Amino acid sequence: MLIVPEREIADLMTREAAFDAVEGVFAAMASKDAYNFPVIREAIGHEDALYGFKGGFDKAGMALGLKAGGYWPHNLEKHGHINHQSTVFLFDPDTGMVKAMVGGNLLTALRTAAASSVSIKHLARKDSKVIGMIGAGHQATFQLRAALEQRPFEKVIGWNFHPEMLPNIEKVATEAGLPFEAVELDQLGHDADVIISITSAFEPSLMSDHVSAGTHIACMGTDTKGKQEVETALLGRATVFTDEVAQSITIGEAQHAIFNHVIRPDNIVELGAVINGTNPGRTSDDEITLFDGTGVGLQDLAVAASVVDLAVKKGVAIEVDF
Numbered sequence: 001m002l003i004v005p006e007r008e009i010a011d012l013m014t015r016e017a018a019f020d021a022v023e024g025v026f027a028a029m030a031s032k033d034a035y036n037f038p039v040i041r042e043a044i045g046h047e048d049a050l051y052g053f054k055g056g057f058d059k060a061g062m063a064l065g066l067k068a069g070g071y072w073p074h075n076l077e078k079h080g081h082i083n084h085q086s087t088v089f090l091f092d093p094d095t096g097m098v099k100a101m102v103g104g105n106l107l108t109a110l111r112t113a114a115a116s117s118v119s120i121k122h123l124a125r126k127d128s129k130v131i132g133m134i135g136a137g138h139q140a141t142f143q144l145r146a147a148l149e150q151r152p153f154e155k156v157i158g159w160n161f162h163p164e165m166l167p168n169i170e171k172v173a174t175e176a177g178l179p180f181e182a183v184e185l186d187q188l189g190h191d192a193d194v195i196i197s198i199t200s201a202f203e204p205s206l207m208s209d210h211v212s213a214g215t216h217i218a219c220m221g222t223d224t225k226g227k228q229e230v231e232t233a234l235l236g237r238a239t240v241f242t243d244e245v246a247q248s249i250t251i252g253e254a255q256h257a258i259f260n261h262v263i264r265p266d267n268i269v270e271l272g273a274v275i276n277g278t279n280p281g282r283t284s285d286d287e288i289t290l291f292d293g294t295g296v297g298l299q300d301l302a303v304a305a306s307v308v309d310l311a312v313k314k315g316v317a318i319e320v321d322f
Ligand code: NAD
Pocket: 108, 112, 134, 135, 136, 137, 138, 139, 140, 160, 161, 162, 165, 198, 199, 200, 201, 202, 203, 205, 220, 221, 222, 223, 293, 294, 295, 296
């Protein structure tokens, strides 16, 4: 069995490798070569922790396994560890024997950023110039860094519920040599060609009226029942894409539009179908495209398998008898 510890991931995994892994597994999901198992998420009644498993099997990439982890809200103050903790376990699909244990914290941020990037590559207008960020927390910096590689953006604009956090994303824009402007939501929706929303909100921030025709929006924050980032009416106006329809309608941004009968599950297209060329994706410059990125276990397995390969090549994977 191979171990790739969390401390090695930053030096091994690249945004390009994460992008390729996620694009590949979305394609495999849409062609039914890969499927996610039902998600388990439990309040364990200890340390206020939420713990669970996301798993699946990708027959195309031969990745079988799960990500185990969750959220320990008191970790930082009590133990000096980050509150989100996860570990990926990979198994040999031929024998069921454990193959690898991989630190999953940084990989989660990279695979989530890769998902919105894949959506931008396949759905945003080619002439997109302005990117608008809603959210300025931990994930937002990864999201912006990855997105900037998909189009020749000329400006970053941002809004956050806690404005004092905006320097987090301004720093990423500055590092990329781009101007940054903090704006109100109506200006963000009007000016941005691409919008990424990555917050932990339970009420919508971005309203349908804010958004101009032709925009691509990646809604990345809603991954739990009850969360919401954009007004339901916006999903009625947009062509809606997702990583997985089952998650989109239950724990994703589309849950509210489905509940309120604004859209039907069969209105939602898997992004993998666009990657595979079985769905045309964006069909006009006026169309609003919306990607509901809920985060699937197969993304975790894909990036973990990729990092194990890189660790073996670089000779940093730790081999143990098991
Ligand atoms: P974080 O705590 O670092 O940042 C939270 C962000 O949400 C900040 O921008 C904050 O200002 C904003 N926010 C908080 N309360 C808000 C409110 N009431 N209204 C509007 N905005 C509010 O968290 P993070 O690690 O950046 O994660 C952000 C979200 O992304 C979380 O909801 C997390 O569960 C989700 N997430 C999704 C995936 C996925 O695959 N889709 C993966 C990882 C994380």
